[in-house]
Amino acid sequence: MRVLGIDPGLANTGWGIIDAGGGKLRHVSHGTITTSSQEMNGRRLLAIRNELIEIVRTYKPDIAGIESIYFSRNQTSAIPVAQAMGVVLVTCEELDLRVESFSPPRIKQAVVGVGRADKEQMQELLRLILGLKEPPRPDHAADALAAAVCRYNYLSPGEDAKKAGM
Amino acid sequence: MRVLGIDPGLANTGWGIIDAGGGKLRHVSHGTITTSSQEMNGRRLLAIRNELIEIVRTYKPDIAGIESIYFSRNQTSAIPVAQAMGVVLVTCEELDLRVESFSPPRIKQAVVGVGRADKEQMQELLRLILGLKEPPRPDHAADALAAAVCRYNYLSPGEDAKKAGM
Numbered sequence: 337m338r339v340l341g342i343d344p345g346l347a348n349t350g351w352g353i354i355d356a357g358g359g360k361l362r363h364v365s366h367g368t369i370t371t372s373s374q375e376m377n378g379r380r381l382l383a384i385r386n387e388l389i390e391i392v393r394t395y396k397p398d399i400a401g402i403e404s405i406y407f408s409r410n411q412t413s414a415i416p417v418a419q420a421m422g423v424v425l426v427t428c429e430e431l432d433l434r435v436e437s438f439s440p441p442r443i444k445q446a447v448v449g450v451g452r453a454d455k456e457q458m459q460e461l462l463r464l465i466l467g468l469k470e471p472p473r474p475d476h477a478a479d480a481l482a483a484a485v486c487r488y489n490y491l492s493p494g495e496d497a498k499k500a501g502m
Numbered sequence: 503m504r505v506l507g508i509d510p511g512l513a514n515t516g517w518g519i520i521d522a523g524g525g526k527l528r529h530v531s532h533g534t535i536t537t538s539s540q541e542m543n544g545r546r547l548l549a550i551r552n553e554l555i556e557i558v559r560t561y562k563p564d565i566a567g568i569e570s571i572y573f574s575r576n577q578t579s580a581i582p583v584a585q586a587m588g589v590v591l592v593t594c595e596e597l598d599l600r601v602e603s604f605s606p607p608r609i610k611q612a613v614v615g616v617g618r619a620d621k622e623q624m625q626e627l628l629r630l631i632l633g634l635k636e637p638p639r640p641d642h643a644a645d646a647l648a649a650a651v652c653r654y655n656y657l658s659p660g661e662d663a664k665k666a667g668m
Contacts, residue, residue: 377603378595385592405581415571415584422585423592426551429544437543 338364340397340433341484342388343476344424346416347371349384350476353395354466354484361485363466364395366477377416381423388424392431399495400428401487403479404437434495438486443479446486458482504530506563506599507650508554509642510590512582513537515550516642519561520632520650527651529632530561532643543582547589554590558597565661566594567653569645570603600661604652609645612652624648 337357343350352366369387371380402424405414421437428435438446444453448461459471459478465485472478503523509516518532535553537546568590571580587603594601604612610619614627625637625644631651638644 376595378591378601381588381592382595385596414581418581418584419588419591422547422588425544425585426547426589426592429542429548430551435544 337399337488338395338397339484339488340392340395340400341402341480341482341487342400342424343403343479343483344384344417344420345476346377346380346384346420347373348474348476349388349420349424350474350478350480351388351391352472352477352481352484353391353397354481354488356488361465361467361488363468363472363481366472366481368474368476377419381419384420385423385427388427389431392428392433397433399487399491400433400435401443401483402428402435402437403443403483404439406440434492436487436490436492438483438490440479443482443486446489447482503565503654504561504563505650505654506558506561506566507646507648507653508566508568508590509645509649510550510568510583510586511642512543512546512550512586513539514640514642515554515586515590516640516644516646517554517557518638518643518647518650519557519563520647520654522654527631527633527654529634529638529647532638532647534640534642543585547585550586551589551593554593555597558594558599563599565653565657566599566601567609567649568594568601568603569609569649570605572606600658602653602656602658604649604656606645609648609652612655613648 339354341352349369353364355362369384371383447458462481463471472481505520507518515535519530521528535550537549613624628647629637638647
């Protein structure tokens with residue numbers, strides 16, 4: 337089973353692909369979709385959409401997990417993230433990719449067992465879990481890989497059969 | 503010149519179409535795209551996207567204006583609105599429709615001259631401005647018509663030529 341993880345953002349949308357099967361997880365690829373603040377928001381969102389479509393066509397994931405917005409006091413910065421998240425959700429839906437969203441603490445917990453791990457701890461754990469030589473970088477791509485791990489750990493009813501079959 | 507106005511929301515996205523020319527504005531159509539809370543967000547956002555594409559294909563607007571999110575303390579309710587807004591922005595961009603966003607007070611000011619008019623005042627003004635028999639309803643569709651009026655009042659450089667030509 338192949339899982340796509342996404343950490344959405346207007347400036348930087350991290351993505352990561354893992355394969356899961358036989359009780360093991362394996363890193364496939366990761367990266368960041370970057371857009372320029374010189375462009376209008378509509379154009380930036382379209383760049384995210386188009387690159388996401390390309391990633392899905394290239395890697396053909398079975399399911400996707402997305403990092404949701406953490407409730408914080410800074411509403412202004414949450415709005416562009418939510419716009420990017422809306423674009424990711426609608427694009428996955430159009431591509432028939434079953435997407436689930438998870439809060440940042442839940443994603444961290446899926447990787448390191450505690451909800452308050454720091455970034456370096458999480459990236460080192462991802463390195464071990466996914467059999468990488470170096471901790472994944474940059475942060476957005478690492479968070480996307482963590483979202484993919486989380487998505488696989490919390491499969492929805494009906495998705496488990498496919499998990500067992502691998 | 504034909505203008506599309508949009509008041510985005512996950513549950514209710516209002517839309518309105520007006521024609522502008524010869525110093526007059528004329529109502530063409532308005533309505534609301536409604537989605538069910540029983541559905542997953544991705545599916546709801548896709549319903550908004552698909553209906554918006556249909557509206558643009560039907561009415562062929564030249565430009566679009568969208569109501570942006572008003573800074574408030576309620577971040578939780580702002581997130582689904584921002585997701586819907588992201589989907590509207592990316593869809594307009596794909597359809598080559600030049601979209602601009604405006605804050606709610608600026609939209610109100612474009613219609614009634616003051617930023618703090620109540621909904622009934624604004625709907626009555628819209629009735630007069632757009633030559634309607636009744637004030638437009640429901641609220642989301644009326645707000646979308648107001649966004650269209652605002653978009654026309656603040657044309658971007660280069661769009662004025664078309665305005666003058668009508």
